[in-house]
Amino acid sequence: MSLCRLAALALLCLSPAIAHAQAHKPAATRPLAREPIALATKLANWQLDHMDGAEHVSRVTTETKNPRAWEQAVFWIGVTALADAGNSPELRKAVLDMGRANQWLPARRPFHADDLVITQSYLWAAGHGAGPAAIGPTRKAFDYILAHRPRVTLAFYQPPSGYDDTECLKRWCWCDALFMAPPAMVELSRQTGDRRYRDYAMREYWATTDFLFDPAEHLFYRDSRFFERRDAQNRKQFWSRGNGWVFAGMARIIPLLEKGSADRVRMEALFREMAARLKELQKPDGYWSPSLLAPEDSPPESSGTGFYTYGIAWGIRAGLLDRKSYEPVARRGWAALTRAIQPDGRLGWVQQVSDRPEKVEPNDTQFYGVGAFLLAATQIAAL
Secondary structure (H helix, E strand, O other): OOHHHHHHEEEEHHHHHHHHHHHHOOOOOOOHHHHHHHHHHHHHHHHHHOOOOOOOOOOOOOOOOOOOHHHHHHHHHHHHHHHHHHHHHHHHHHHHHHHHOOOOOOOOOOOHHOOOHHHHHHHHHHHHHHHHHOOOHHHHHHHHHHHOOOOOOOOOOOOOOOOOOOOHHHOOOOOHHHHHOHHHHHHHHHOOHHHHHHHHHHHHHHHHHHHHHOOOEEEEOOHHHHHEEEOOOOOOEEHHHHHHHHHHHHHHHHHHHHOOOOOHHHHHHHHHHHHHHHHHHHOOOOOOOOOOOOOOOOOOOOOHHHHHHHHHHHHHHHOOHHHHHHHHHHHHHHHHHHHHHHHOOOOOOOOOOOOOOOOOOOOOOOOHHHHHHHHHHHHHHHH
């Protein structure tokens, strides 16, 4: 038998073993799947073409057109992740241009977590060409918080004067806040070596978790107003996007914490606990319903689904979630997200700004929903 035929036969015999080995490569070494990155880049470019107006948004708030406020800020977080995953100089430039136009400033309310989320993009920019100037105002903002630590209750009471005068908003009394501010504070500690920001963030994070987390359902109430709220079938109301904020926030915080530290061990356990419950609550169509315990007749909803898909895919890659059990969940979530892209290029089925489950329409879109999609795409591509 010729040497060539012997080599071919050996390769044929080895190919099942090679295929098995490749299928079980560590996630970090797997090549990126290009399709999710290409689709996310197309969606990001659609959104970048629609930044100046709000005609595409169904429910415009006082913050929608504010480039420093949370609605747009969450989109930019997705862009930073996509710029890294796709190695895109164009997206990197877009983030730097945004930050410079914003003068690297957070939004207007010094304590409100929603007004601090934009700083996550600034911190990314500091390491991607903007330099120390990008984090100067962020550090000043967080120094102010540390010097004037709020001592208010976490109980949510909205006074007659309006939402913005709700006292507990000076702390993280609503679960969305756990995505908005803590990742930035922990990252600032990583960049500066000053642990005060991290320590403050973790202390407040666990205070909010102890207050809003339901250990029986393994989910977060949006805020204390929902502790006793029940639907027509006497079910507790757990908002999909609200829990999505928390779950995605953990995926952003955990890698920044010291391995083996008490905070990281506790957060990893919380992440696994939520993931197990979310796995049970995913609908057959791949979406999670706006009210997590009320799936019947619920519409598609892409913002919560985007955050869950991102978090679960990240958890698999981080070794926190079993691939065999959770990869089908992530894949179904991603398939659902791709179906939410509308013929005109927008991401549809995004519940509009709210604090609770509401109806959703096919053409409903929002900056933050696109941000969640981009985050999900980067992790699905790396599975």
